[in-house]
Amino acid sequence: MEFINKLKAKAKENKKRIVLPEGLEERTLKAADTIIKEGFADIILIGNPDAIAKEADKFNLSHIQQAKIIDPQNHDKKEQYTQLLMDLRKSKGLTQEQAEKLVLNPLYLSTLMIKSGDADGEVAGAENSTGDVLRPAFQIVKTLPGIKVVSGAFIMILPDNEFGDNGMLVFADGAVHPNPTASELAEIAVVTGRTTKSIVGMEPRVAMLSFSTKGSAKHEMVDKVVEATRLAKEMDPHLKIDGELQADAAIVEAIGAKKAPDSEIAGKANVLVFPNLETGNICYKLVQRMAHAEAIGPVLQGMAAPINDLSRGCSVSDIVNLVAITANQAAGNV
Numbered sequence: 001m002e003f004i005n006k007l008k009a010k011a012k013e014n015k016k017r018i019v020l021p022e023g024l025e026e027r028t029l030k031a032a033d034t035i036i037k038e039g040f041a042d043i044i045l046i047g048n049p050d051a052i053a054k055e056a057d058k059f060n061l062s063h064i065q066q067a068k069i070i071d072p073q074n075h076d077k078k079e080q081y082t083q084l085l086m087d088l089r090k091s092k093g094l095t096q097e098q099a100e101k102l103v104l105n106p107l108y109l110s111t112l113m114i115k116s117g118d119a120d121g122e123v124a125g126a127e128n129s130t131g132d133v134l135r136p137a138f139q140i141v142k143t144l145p146g147i148k149v150v151s152g153a154f155i156m157i158l159p160d161n162e163f164g165d166n167g168m169l170v171f172a173d174g175a176v177h178p179n180p181t182a183s184e185l186a187e188i189a190v191v192t193g194r195t196t197k198s199i200v201g202m203e204p205r206v207a208m209l210s211f212s213t214k215g216s217a218k219h220e221m222v223d224k225v226v227e228a229t230r231l232a233k234e235m236d237p238h239l240k241i242d243g244e245l246q247a248d249a250a251i252v253e254a255i256g257a258k259k260a261p262d263s264e265i266a267g268k269a270n271v272l273v274f275p276n277l278e279t280g281n282i283c284y285k286l287v288q289r290m291a292h293a294e295a296i297g298p299v300l301q302g303m304a305a306p307i308n309d310l311s312r313g314c315s316v317s318d319i320v321n322l323v324a325i326t327a328n329q330a331a332g333n334v
């Protein structure tokens with residue numbers, strides 16, 4: 001976890017304000033306490049201050065009192081945020097009554113704080129579904145200029161060095177966009193290459209995965225991956241990428257050499273781009289469980305401000321690590 005320690009040290013140099021909307025959730029509170037103690041981000045918790053203090057006492061969390069706490073029912077900017085929400089969503093049919101209700105929802109409140117410049121990033125999802133975390137982020141914070149789809153990358157750390165760069169690989173999309181078109185898949189490949197370079201510090205070698213290697217099978221699903229590979233090369237001519245490749249041809253040198261002898265990626269990939277969310281999500285979870293890999297993420301890519309989503313099965317250290325990544329994204333370090 002050397003790269004996480006480096007990220008924490010970097011985040012300390014330019015501390016950012018990270019909002020944790022699930023302010024009463026046990027793992028979130030314990031993570032917040034650790035982050036404040038380690039001092040690599042300023043923490044904002046959403047929730048009733050008395051209830052948070054009570055929980056912090058229960059778990060002996062002595063640093064929580066240094067967090068900024070925003071009570072969704074009662075704070076100075078309630079009207080301002082309601083107005084901002086109306087400005088952003090009136091054209092989509094949002095009524096004043098709905099906006100007044102939504103602004104009390106910690107997940108909406110957090111994104112409105114980010115949009116208003118009152119927080120720099122968000123980590124949530126310990127108790128809310130991915131869809132519920134992402135919807136307000138998409139509606140309020142939106143994507144970076146030039147990016148149409150947000151996707152989620154997982155940094156996979158395997159217990160041995162056999163695959164990727166010394167056992168490290170990046171998988172995408174494992175979290176967000178169910179059924180990308182060829183051009184959306186190309187965009188996902190390009191931004192995952194950037195995430196790999198900036199967050200993990202690896203030079204990306206991207207494999208566009210399929211059930212076919214270089215024409216071994218014919219199907220419209222294969223055609224999509226072939227087209228996405230072509231478009232990704234057009235979007236970023238410097239990116240090292242190849243497809244379509246089967247998973248074994250992508251990561252096992254001998255099989256890559258046999259099935260795709262002319263490929264500079266086959267057998268050497270350290271970034272695996274899956275054809276859709278079904279395969280990406282299933283594969284990252286299988287590798288995490290069956291190969292005992294550490295899965296860090298999803299690191300959301302393409303959002304205009306860093307908002308990252310946790311798995312509901314996350315541990316305290318998963319939250320701490322994701323806040324370290326988010327703080328670095330907010331500081332523009334990665």
Ligand code: ACO
Pocket residue numbers: 092130131132134135138139143148149150151174175176177178281297298310311
């Ligand atoms: N990137 C950017 N914006 C998006 C994306 C995307 N990938 N998807 C939807 N949007 C935008 C839409 O343009 C729309 O914006 P608008 O309202 O301003 O026009 C807004 O988000 C809502 O769009 P809908 O199509 O109504 O989206 P919906 O709410 O139905 O779904 C969602 C979006 C929630 C992300 C959906 O795609 C989803 O549920 N994805 C799967 C998430 C998931 O369950 N992942 C697996 C678990 S994660 C894990 O295991 C760690």
